[in-house]
Amino acid sequence: MMAIAAEKMAQYEEYVEALDLLDxxxxxxxxxxxxxxxxxxxFPADCMDDAHLxxxxxxxxxxIHEIEDGAHHFRGQSDxxxxxxxxxxxxxxxxxxxxxxxxxxxxxxxxxxxxxALTMQRQVGMMAMLKxxxxxxxxxxxxxxxxxxxx
Amino acid sequence: MNDIxxxxxxxxxxxxxxxxxxxxxxxxxxxxxxxxxxxxxxxxSGASAQKPRAVIDAMTQVLEEDYTNVHRGAHYLSQTLTxxxxxxxxxxxxxxxxxxEEEIVITRNTTEAINLVAATYGREFLSKGDGVVISDMExxxxxxxxxxxxxxxxxxxxxxxxxxxxxxxxDAYADLLDGNTKLVSITHCSNVLGTMVPGKExxxxxxxxxIPVLLDGSQAVVHSKVDVQDLDADFYVFTGHKLYxxxxxGVLYGKAELLAQMPPYQGGGDMIATVTYExxxxxxxxxxxxxxxxxxxxxxxxxxxxDYVSAIGMDKIAAHEKALLAYAxxxxxxxxxxxxxGSAPEKAAILSFVQDGIHPFDTAATLDRAGVAARVGxxxxxxxxxxxxxxxxxxxxxxxxxxxxxxxxxxxxLERARSLFG
Ligand SMILES: Cc1ncc(COP(=O)(O)O)c(C=O)c1O
Numbered sequence: 001m002m003a004i005a006a007e008k009m010a011q012y013e014e015y016v017e018a019l020d021l022l023d024x025x026x027x028x029x030x031x032x033x034x035x036x037x038x039x040x041x042x043f044p045a046d047c048m049d050d051a052h053l054x055x056x057x058x059x060x061x062x063x064i065h066e067i068e069d070g071a072h073h074f075r076g077q078s079d080x081x082x083x084x085x086x087x088x089x090x091x092x093x094x095x096x097x098x099x100x101x102x103x104x105x106x107x108x109x110x111x112x113x114x115x116x117a118l119t120m121q122r123q124v125g126m127m128a129m130l131k132x133x134x135x136x137x138x139x140x141x142x143x144x145x146x147x148x149x150x151x
Numbered sequence: 152m153n154d155i156x157x158x159x160x161x162x163x164x165x166x167x168x169x170x171x172x173x174x175x176x177x178x179x180x181x182x183x184x185x186x187x188x189x190x191x192x193x194x195x196s197g198a199s200a201q202k203p204r205a206v207i208d209a210m211t212q213v214l215e216e217d218y219t220n221v222h223r224g225a226h227y228l229s230q231t232l233t234x235x236x237x238x239x240x241x242x243x244x245x246x247x248x249x250x251x252e253e254e255i256v257i258t259r260n261t262t263e264a265i266n267l268v269a270a271t272y273g274r275e276f277l278s279k280g281d282g283v284v285i286s287d288m289e290x291x292x293x294x295x296x297x298x299x300x301x302x303x304x305x306x307x308x309x310x311x312x313x314x315x316x317x318x319x320x321x322d323a324y325a326d327l328l329d330g331n332t333k334l335v336s337i338t339h340c341s342n343v344l345g346t347m348v349p350g351k352e353x354x355x356x357x358x359x360x361x362i363p364v365l366l367d368g369s370q371a372v373v374h375s376k377v378d379v380q381d382l383d384a385d386f387y388v389f390t391g392h393k394l395y396x397x398x399x400x401g402v403l404y405g406k407a408e409l410l411a412q413m414p415p416y417q418g419g420g421d422m423i424a425t426v427t428y429e430x431x432x433x434x435x436x437x438x439x440x441x442x443x444x445x446x447x448x449x450x451x452x453x454x455x456x457x458d459y460v461s462a463i464g465m466d467k468i469a470a471h472e473k474a475l476l477a478y479a480x481x482x483x484x485x486x487x488x489x490x491x492x493g494s495a496p497e498k499a500a501i502l503s504f505v506q507d508g509i510h511p512f513d514t515a516a517t518l519d520r521a522g523v524a525a526r527v528g529x530x531x532x533x534x535x536x537x538x539x540x541x542x543x544x545x546x547x548x549x550x551x552x553x554x555x556x557x558x559x560x561x562x563x564x565l566e567r568a569r570s571l572f573g
Pocket of ligand 1 (some may be wrong): 199260261262263290292293294338340341342367369370390564
């Protein structure tokens with residue numbers, strides 16, 4: 001286990017602290033707020049294609065992956081606002097990590113966000129997003145060319 | 152004998168020829184629970200209905216006092232439970248007004264019942280180039296078995312269209328009953344649009360051409376009185392868990408002369424007459440189609456569920472649901488941002504809708520916060536979603552235990568969704 005530098009996890013910690021203060025109903029509205037804010041940052045329409053689609057979601061989720069100086073950055077999009085909120089919490093929390101660091105992120109981190117209180121299924125959905133991000137980062141490091149093609 | 156009926160004390164449930172929903176609700180223990188701190192509003196009975204105390208008690212009683220295997224023992228428990236299990240066949244036959252109980256095959260669910268017909272009747276009587284007519288509002292359970300058969304023997308799947316209200320286009324349907332059509336398999340009630348399909352007319356038109364008909368009654372038996380003799384359906388299928396009964400039990404009604412000609416579905420115990428390594432002979436229907444230990448406890452539960460709805464009266468249940476449907480339709484159509492799908496004149500209490508500019512998932516999540524359990528997605532009917540031009544809908548499917556007050560809760564939650572997402 002390697003420790004991930006605290007500043008790289010700042011966004012994640014911010015979410016954890018914010019959610020910790022809220023009751024369940026407010027958490028629900030908090031996620032919607034994040035989803036709506038994410039809605040204002042444009043997500044390239046041509047990336048809402050099958051190549052960026054994550055399979056196995058009740059609503060559609062697209063994830064863009066980019067590497068900058070060995071750090072993996074993600075941007076997410078969904079057609080449902082709540083899911084957009086969830087995916088942007090995930091991409092916001094876990095962007096900027098190396099693929100080794102990303103591989104250290106586990107279910108415990110997802111649980112730490114305390115969204116499991118909402119439903120189990122949502123937690124499973126978040127885990128699926130995490131696994132997808134981990135897969136994208138590892139695949140990119142194995143063959144950087146595929147990444148560029150997919151971008 | 153009918154031990155089961157004694158579990159169904161419904162004194163006072165029907166007041167003055169009416170219907171006392173408060174008393175009905177007390178029969179369903181789960182309805183007193185809360186979700187997210189709010190009273191549960193269960194609007195997902197179309198996916199699976201809640202169970203009355205009579206069903207829970209009947210199943211518990213068997214497990215605690217009378218349980219053993221059936222059809223295989225000379226001992227007392229086995230004989231009495233076999234009698235009781237077999238008596239459920241009679242209960243089901245009376246419920247559907249089937250001529251005899253030998254025409255009632257116990258399956259795992261609707262899905263298995265349709266697969267059974269496709270695999271036995273289909274393989275025996277259909278061949279390459281033969282047509283099977285379905286409709287544009289089938290559940291996947293009445294699409295995929297026929298596609299498997301298509302891939303295996305080369306039948307042709309023909310789809311009868313619906314109009315924008317969700318009403319089956321009967322002229323187009325009649326046109327599809329041409330030369331190569333050898334079977335019709337159509338839903339009796341749409342699980343998405345609530346459309347009640349004119350089963351009797353469907354059958355009459357097909358029989359004019361000598362074509363047998365299977366009706367998928369998964370939703371229809373829950374919301375209306377079904378009479379297979381009046382329909383003259385050749386096959387009629389339904390699933391126990393939507394009829395307030397347990398999961399893992401379903402029913403295939405088949406006319407005796409058809410069942411008699413059909414080969415076995417699966418092989419094993421219970422379905423054989425004699426077995427030697429050289430040659431095995433099979434039981435008569437319905438046993439020929441029931442390989443292995445059947446769903447014994449579930450059958451007792453289904454029998455109790457049928458006794459329960461029958462004691463209340465399918466006509467009373469239908470009238471209550473009709474009033475709920477009218478109220479819900481009025482409230483939903485009064486909301487400018489709600490688009491309701493399905494406005495067939497004959498319709499069961501199933502309401503599919505979307506809120507303009509809001510993803511159905513977001514709508515359903517907001518309903519969930521209000522304690523309202525509704526289904527979201529494609530409802531196992533992807534081709535119908537394509538026909539409606541949507542990715543998915545929210546579906547509120549109502550049942551005998553729902554109230555207008557619960558509809559008000561849903562409407563308030565939809566208003567909240569509008570302000571949260573609008
Ligand atoms: C019309 C219809 N047909 C078939 C089915 C399948 O029922 P089951 O999953 O119990 O086999 C359903 C239930 O979802 C249904 O509504």
